[in-house]
Amino acid sequence: MFSMMREALAAMPWLILAMSPLANAACECGYSVNASTSDQFTSYTDLMENDFLHTVVDNITEAGWRVQVYNVSSTVLPPQPYGKNFTLENVESNPLKDKYSWTGDSENGGDAGLRLWVRGDTSNGYVQSAEVASVREDILHGSFRIGMKLSGAGATCGAFFWFHSDAQEIDMEFLSKDFTDTQSLVNLVLQTPESVAAGYDASNTSEYKKQPLYFRPDEKVHEYRYDWAPGSVKFYVDGTFVYEMTENIPVDAGHMLMNHWSNGNALWSGGPPKQDTYLTVTYVKSYFNTTNTAKNNAYKSRCANWNATQVCEIPTQTVAPDPSGADGNTTANTYFFSLDGTDKVPGQDVYPSTNGGSSLFGSTSISIYVPVMVALFSWAFAI
């Protein structure tokens, strides 16, 4: 029935115009981590959300990301056991078959989501690896969240990070050799002028923390997050605060990245893996400020009179958003402003999700629009 209505809507674009005064554009003044009543309140103007369980694209640039294609020879200083070759083929979109579900079989088998592969064939001295970067490079301060299940091959590094330069970088890096049944960890790292001076080695700086995890990151999807504010980077795991850094905090705009690689270095990635292995990203959700003039002007015009009632609070993800297991359809069904109706993303760039069918509107919008449509249709039929 909804699909019939959507077709009807698509055929009558004037309906949208007719209805727009009824739409409550809730988030015109941005998004905030904390309630506006909190003394910690700050808002972000822009969002970027990717629902990779339901992203069907031939070219990931349609989803706001670029595959990075480059290689690093093993002889580049400091020399490593293997080179790295980042390729297009190693980034795979593998959505769920059932677009109405948040669990179930994936199109290509294995875990559903965006998969970053590291290959086991290293016979040419290079490890075939994967990296993607956000097209947007205007990202300055924000809350950055990824739903991710790491590889368990014991031989790779998987990372979710933000980059401006070698001296301004925020990293969450997972080494699969650190995952055991008794303890696991994530490396929280800022690359800073200090780490550059130490030969790009952050290990002896105050912006390096081996954060214990009380689960194996290769068993389920968990949410990893960092909130970057002026003078502070706070790290979170499944919504729980774990660590804060306050020195050498980045000050310039940059972009987000995710990668999965190995170079055989026993002190870091380990490996290389003997078989093909992947990590899986089920979503990325980022709420941030921008240095882009057009975006800032658009914000100023849609939020001409700043009002806290037009700032939307970002829900905190407090459980592992894992799609496997009996509760997968509930636990992996996490909140996206961009799936909650066009009124929640005014002026934002939104990326494709097939959730609920190739939907023009999210389910909430449908419930807002249906009564209006019924009224209009009955009026039409009465004529």
Ligand SMILES: *[C@@H]1O[C@H](CO)[C@@H](O)[C@H](O)[C@H]1NC(C)=O
């Ligand atoms: C939200 O509030 C908490 C304290 O309740 C604080 O630690 C955190 O920095 C605040 N975050 C943001 C982005 O406002």
Ligand SMILES: *[C@@H]1O[C@H](CO)[C@@H](O)[C@H](O)[C@H]1NC(C)=O
């Ligand atoms: C983000 O930008 C908004 C609008 O300019 C501003 O009110 C807010 O303080 C900024 N937040 C941070 C953390 O810089």
Ligand SMILES: *[C@@H]1O[C@H](CO)[C@@H](O)[C@H](O)[C@H]1NC(C)=O
């Ligand atoms: C993907 O799309 C972008 C932007 O349209 C384009 O520049 C790029 O060449 C495309 N990549 C591939 C592999 O087709």
Ligand SMILES: *[C@@H]1O[C@H](CO)[C@@H](O)[C@H](O)[C@H]1NC(C)=O
């Ligand atoms: C490695 O990358 C360089 C560009 O940096 C390219 O010219 C070269 O063809 C690549 N080599 C291989 C073997 O892929």
Ligand SMILES: *[C@@H]1O[C@H](CO)[C@@H](O)[C@H](O)[C@H]1NC(C)=O
């Ligand atoms: C890197 O991968 C490309 C395929 O994308 C391949 O053509 C090239 O030979 C590879 N280079 C190395 C050094 O493995």
Ligand SMILES: *[C@@H]1O[C@H](CO)[C@@H](O)[C@H](O)[C@H]1NC(C)=O
């Ligand atoms: C998951 O829940 C959605 C409603 O959110 C429902 O349409 C779908 O059929 C459910 N899928 C499974 C596998 O239970």
Ligand SMILES: *[C@@H]1O[C@H](CO)[C@@H](O)[C@H](O)[C@H]1NC(C)=O
């Ligand atoms: C780190 O600092 C300690 C103590 O200053 C020193 O012994 C060690 O060699 C340093 N390690 C690195 C990798 O620089």
Ligand SMILES: *[C@@H]1O[C@H](CO)[C@@H](O)[C@H](O)[C@H]1NC(C)=O
């Ligand atoms: C903010 O918006 C609310 C709800 O629309 C309204 O009642 C209130 O007067 C507004 N506040 C200001 C300062 O404009």
